[in-house]
Amino acid sequence: MQPSERLPSYEETTKVSKALVNEFISGLEAEQSRNSFLIVLLNRRLGIDDKCKAIEDAHRIPAIEQDTDAESVEDWLRLRGMHKLAQSVCYYVHTRHSSSNRRWCKALIEADIEIRWIVQRMIWVHQQKRNMGPQALDGYLKSLKQKYWRVHRKLWIAEDSISSRSAARAFAFQRQKIDWYLSSELREDCARGGGCCGRACGCCEIPRTIDELRTEGIRNRGHCTSACSCCLDAHELDGKNIGDETTDLQGLRFDTTFTEWLPDPHTLRLLKGYVFSI
DSSP: TTTTTTOOHHHHHHHHEEEEEEEHHHHHHHSSHHHHHHHHTTOOOOOOHHHHHHHOOOOOGGSSSHHHHHHHHHHHHHHTTTTHHHHHHHHHHHHTTTTOOOHHHHHHHHHHHHHHHHHHHHHHHHHHHHHHHTTTTTHHHHHHHHHHHOOOOOOOOHHTOOOHHHHHHHHHHTTTTTTOOOSSSHHHHHHTTOOGGGGOOOGSSSOOOOOOOOOOOOOOOOOOOOTTTHHHHHTTTGGOOOTHHHHHHOOOOOOOOOOSSOOHHHHHHHIIIIIIOO
């Protein structure tokens, strides 16, 4: 580097980056066919994450406005291992054409919260039994097991009732990953709610289990609820006084108002985390 040369400032770099992203979005919005859209999409001037955000932020992309065209693009991308871009195409189509009905997603989230709460509560009960004796809390544990299988079916029905085709495609791919829930959106939601993702314990990154708990067929992965033993200890709370899973359900903020415009950022973040992020 010559003495007279200097590195660009942060402001200059940011301005250039924004200009590239805006140019990329304009290119996507200008193309009418799948092939021309893909040519723009595969431009190497931007990274994958920037491209994904550009797709999601675009106003109108004619080449993927129709669901059949979008699905064709998704298939092309998936065959080449470009799954994040394919998920962003799904997200674009869903939020532009199917996002007014979000009741199915809220039902999915509620069932997920319930099943996580039950599993985490069962672990807490087994921890208490170690100190209180093998017969202690047996009735409560039995009721939790019965409740678990009722909610397990409820969750299955919710997963099978996704009304948006684009969301259903994204969901099917997302759930192929056993750690799908470790997306940035859901990690943030857990951390900001006081959960283990805000600490260094790593509880959310591994299956939640205890020696006494049979885990075969049990959905024991996921983020914290008010029943998480680690969270109870971290916040110095008495696990005997936490109530039941309805407390967590009442705290869920997910807008299902039937509107043509996109919902609030928190609702979008949960929608993305539960269905589209990988």
